[in-house]
Amino acid sequence: MLYEKLLKEAAHLSIDVSEQNLLPTTHGLYADNTIWINKSLSTHIEKRCILAEELGHYHTSSGDITDQSDVRNRKQELLARQWAHHKLIPLERIVDAHKARAKGRYEIAEFLGVTEAFLQAAIDRYLEKYGLYVVLNEQYAIKLDPLGVVEIFQP
Incomplete structure (x- = not known):
């Protein structure tokens, strides 16, 4: 599809x-x-x-x-x-994978519809561009190494 x-x-x-x-x-x-x-x-x-x-x-x-x-x-x-x-693999899709409870690179790649190698290359590129993490929409911190997403709670 x-x-x-x-x-x-x-x-x-x-x-x-x-x-x-x-x-x-x-x-x-x-x-x-x-x-x-x-x-x-x-x-x-x-x-x-x-x-x-x-x-x-x-x-x-x-x-x-x-x-x-x-x-x-x-x-x-x-x-x-x-x-x-x-x-x-825009950053929003990494958050979507997190919300879908995809764990590990295999599940995340499967959720995103890409190969693990393609996912890793994208993560490597984002690491070069943003460093170890990037904040998305002031709601999520995406840690790029190791890959993970943390929801930011506002007081």
């Missing part, structure tokens, strides 16, 4: 999405309003994470960035990945 929602978003942006046999090390590619997802990815959750990152390239990248030895291309890759993290 969640993968299909991203497919609809891509279609709304006039982006064609095609599942193709790609090199085993290539999970997805974006060029000229077309996204290719590696057909060999085993779950819709994996495909959703890759599709989100490729949509991130649509929103944040320009030109051919396949040469990752160029620092400018690596920066664009990072921007696309960050876009995907914010798209699939």
Whole structure:
């Protein structure tokens, strides 16, 4: 269901999405309003994470960035990945997982509809951006290492 929602978003942006046999090390590619997802990815959750990152390239990248030895291309890759993290795991969704009593990374990732690796990458990015914790809407403190949520009570 969640993968299909991203497919609809891509279609709304006039982006064609095609599942193709790609090199085993290539999970997805974006060029000229077309996204290719590696057909060999085993779950819709994996495909959703890759599709989100490729949509991130649509929103944040320009030109051919396949040469990752160029620092400018690596920066664009990072921007696309960050876009995907914010798209699939905004801080509010971490609070939602807490409210749903999801415990541990596996349950949280399952609740959010992402892989554990994608969840960890998003947490790592939030750690770089905010430090060990971030306060959300003056109601929740999200501790990023280890991951946890604390409700803030106002007197």
